[in-house]
Amino acid sequence: MxxxxxxxxxxxxxxxxxxxxxxxxxxxxxxxxxxxxxxxxxxxxxxxxxxxxxxxxxxxxxxxxxxxxxxxxxxxxxxxxxxxxxxLADHFTGISMVDEDPGGIRMTALAGTRLHACCRYAMDHGLAGLNFALGIPGSVGGAILMNAGASGSSMANVIRGIRIMTADTEVVAVGLNDLSWSYRELSVCFLSKALAMDEFLILSGIFELGPAKPEIIKAEAGEIMQYRRSTQPWDRPSAGCFFKNPLGAQSAGKLIEAAGLKGAVSGGAAVSEKHANFIVNRGNASAADIIRLSERIQETIYHDFGVALIPEVRIMGE
Ligand SMILES: Cc1cc2nc3c(=O)[nH]c(=O)nc-3n(C[C@H](O)[C@H](O)[C@H](O)COP(=O)(O)OP(=O)(O)OC[C@H]3O[C@@H](n4cnc5c(N)ncnc54)[C@H](O)[C@@H]3O)c2cc1C
The missing domain is CATH 3.30.43.10 (Uridine Diphospho-n-acetylenolpyruvylglucosamine Reductase, domain 2)
Structure with missing residues (x-):
């Protein structure tokens, strides 16, 4: 150019x-x-x-x-x-209640809306099913694309449809039949073809939630947040779990801990002492420090256990 x-x-x-x-x-x-x-x-x-x-x-x-x-x-x-x-997270935001249908109550949120704002909205309106997402940072669009989850549930369990914009700016409503959810991944089908990441973006998501008393939802929410705070390092910058949990093996965190890598350091990056699948920024980390540490973890886990860890975090840029 x-x-x-x-x-x-x-x-x-x-x-x-x-x-x-x-x-x-x-x-x-x-x-x-x-x-x-x-x-x-x-x-x-x-x-x-x-x-x-x-x-x-x-x-x-x-x-x-x-x-x-x-x-x-x-x-x-x-x-x-x-x-x-x-x-999208700063300006493309908004939540509204759609209607009730036999399956539950529908709430729609624009992609940039913070997930915690959706949880709060659901709680205030007596809508159950979204508490698992409490404390998961990020937006609705990111959570849908990543099939974010915790506490035994994930976005796949609450999303009933999404709206997308294709690369040539067509706005399309995509129903459940064209969404394939897997662990920390979503594949979107349009015109019988799975779309690549650069062929669409998510505009909004439709949630289906059930009725419940706000005080019951709030009590459960308190427990979930307490559990998160006690098991995850919230005092240091991170991107949550760095690696996906391998299928049919121990969790990535358990493997990293068993390999003796808790506390391992590369420049300004470190493996969290609290949760071994969190790489944290000690204050002055570069992306190169984090990538070097993640590669060392992958090599060690493969050497010690024969398991290939795959990053959950999406690495981009140059
Ligand atoms: C402290 C901490 C705890 C965490 N705990 C959890 C947890 O318990 N469970 C869990 O699943 N995750 C967890 N995470 C990871 C993260 O919060 C989730 O993956 C979250 O859903 C990411 O949303 P985001 O909006 O920040 O996405 P981003 O990081 O902005 O983007 C993630 C990916 O989605 C794409 N994307 C984002 N928005 C759109 C859109 N509108 N359309 C198309 N593509 C889009 C991006 O290009 C990128 O590839 C945690 C992270 C932190 C920092």
Whole structure:
């Protein structure tokens, strides 16, 4: 891309988005790991029309783009992201009650809405089923894409449909028949084809929840939060569990602990003493420190137990 085109794109974005666009924006400010180099273009759309405009612009100028929510499950490399980050968590938000149907009560939330806001809304409206998501940082879109879960449940159990925008800006309602959920993953089918990550983004999710007394939901919520605080390192930046739990083996955390890696350090990154599947930023970690430590963990676990650990955290950028 020529300097002239880059300047034109920046001017167009500034004209349209004002202070909702930033250039060379440090991604460390937008990830729970608190690491990550600059994104060339960082844009915070507030509605579907603006999202469509950004996708068109990306296509017109051949810009790579990535969508983020709360940045709670990503690790951005130190040289940052070339192209455009479409960040939904700050402005593309909102929750509403849809209606009751024989299956339960339906609530819809825009992709950028924080998951904890949905939990709070459900609690206040006497809707049960979402307490498992309490304390899971991030947005509705990120949680759906990651099939986020805890306490024996996950998004797959409460989502009844989503709306997506395809890369050519078509808005499509996707029902359960076209959603394939697996452990920390969602695959979306459109026109009988599984869509790749850069072929769609999630606009909203429809939740189906059951009625319950708010005081019962609140009591359960208290227990869940207490359990989280006692088992996870909340005092240090992280992206939650770094690795997926391997199928048919002990949990990743148990394997890492058994390999004697609790407390292992690489530069500013460390394996948490509290939960061995959390890599934490001790304050001055780089993405390279975190990646080096994760590779050391993978090598050790493979050597000691013959198990290949796969990152749950999505690594992006350069
Ligand atoms: C302290 C801590 C505890 C955690 N505990 C849990 C837990 O118990 N269970 C659990 O499952 N996870 C947990 N996590 C991980 C994280 O909170 C979840 O994965 C969360 O759902 C990520 O949401 P997000 O909006 O931050 O996604 P992001 O990190 O912003 O993005 C994650 C992925 O989703 C994509 N994405 C985001 N939004 C959209 C969209 N609208 N459309 C299309 N793609 C999108 C991104 O491109 C990226 O690939 C924890 C994290 C932390 C920091």
């Amino acid at each position: 020529t300097a002239e085109i880059a300047t034109h794109i920046r001017q167009e974005l500034t004209r349209r988005f004002g202070d909702r666009v930033r250039f060379d924006e440090p991604m460390a400010a937008h990830t729970t790991f608190k690491v990550g180099g600059p994104a060339d273009l960082f844009v915070m759309p507030a509605n579907e029309e603006e999202i469509g405009y950004l996708l068109c612009m990306a296509r017109q100028w051949g810009l790579e783009h990535v969508v983020i929510g709360g940045g709670a499950n990503i690790l951005v490399r130190d040289r940052g992201i070339r192209g455009m980050v479409i960040a």
